[in-house]
Amino acid sequence: MSAVAFLSTEPASAADAQPGVRVRTAVEVPVVLADGRTVTASFITFHGLADGREHFALRFGKPQEQATPLVRLHSECLTGDVFGSARCDCGPQLREAMLRLHEQGGYLLYLRQEGRGIGLFAKLDAYRLQDSGLDTYEANRMLGFDEDARDYGVAARMLEALNVPRIKLLSNNPDKRTQLSAAGIEVSTQVPTGVFAGPDNLRYLHAKVRHRQHTLELPASASSVA
Template identity: 65%
Template sequence: MTTSVRAKVRIPLRFADGYAVEAEAVTFHGLTDGLEHLALRLGEPAEVPLVRLHSECLTGDVFGSARCDCGPQLREAVERIAAAGGYLLYLRQEGRGIGLYNKLDAYALQDGGLDTYAANTALGLPEDGRDYRPAAEMLAALEVETVDLLSNNPDKAEQLLAYGIGVRERIPTGVFASNANIRYLQAKVEQAGHRIVLPGRPALAS
């Protein structure tokens, strides 16, 4: 079944710091995983739009958890995409694809000393179980062939390319480091090649 646009609706977005912007939410028919992923159209997308694939993080996006950098990345991405014109794809892939309860179980193991990837493995789960085929399907349904990708994660670009979406440029997000998430961020650099330069630490990924 070919993926197609299901509906579009305007949503005024308001963030806790006062930033506000109008978005157009787009839903889809025919996504291969059957999940309710959402595209937010922000600004006026150019021929090559700025795009972020943002995996759902209830704890960070909604409750402001400082254990990760997801909430600040989401807030930053909305403003940057609105300025440049493009799409934020909000993907229902909680916990790098392992689900909310499993993510919280992994947090408990992290409290015992494991990093975020080792904790997933200890639970018998993939370090990163995300498949970005639905994101590529969403972009194709939006008639987007090539993107500037707002991401520090090389896997996102590699998967989009494998699924037929061109990546003209990979643009890093800001670095939102704190005492609560520094081990988490360092693990993303060392284990998954994220392009992050942490305060007081050398760059380990290009």
């Protein structure tokens, strides 16, 4: 039997989807969780997203049967998600989200907004500036970008195409809730992720709290997490 099975290419109710945004393809793929289990997730792609990027969703379990499914918005981080960079907490957050979504059922929206929207090469340029003493947000500004250039309106359109108007949001970032609510998605509650602090990312995490009010309880110094 093939490990990949094609599903419907339309949302459950096309009339409920945002005009111009619709499901393109859904396909089942076996994925390996952080605990070593192999489970099935549905990768879902979209037509009509305004920014033209290849954002996609992963569906775990049967969240369409829930009134308020758990949803994680995860911005692409090639260095952390794929190569295990310890300069950020992106990889651990992604792996935690997949475990929790498998256990509870829900959606992971993987948004192609590398480097908080500035792109991979610019993010690596920002790393060089961070090595000279700037924090992650100051480095983005020094390069001529916003502190955080991400637009979560596209995530709202994806959720509408999936017929998900009301969610529990898995995130420590208050901006995600604010933007989703402004774009018409009801966030019933915000569920915190784990805190993945280490000696290489503690300064980065403190910058998240200081600049963008992320809800993280952090140790004061890297020696506490070495």
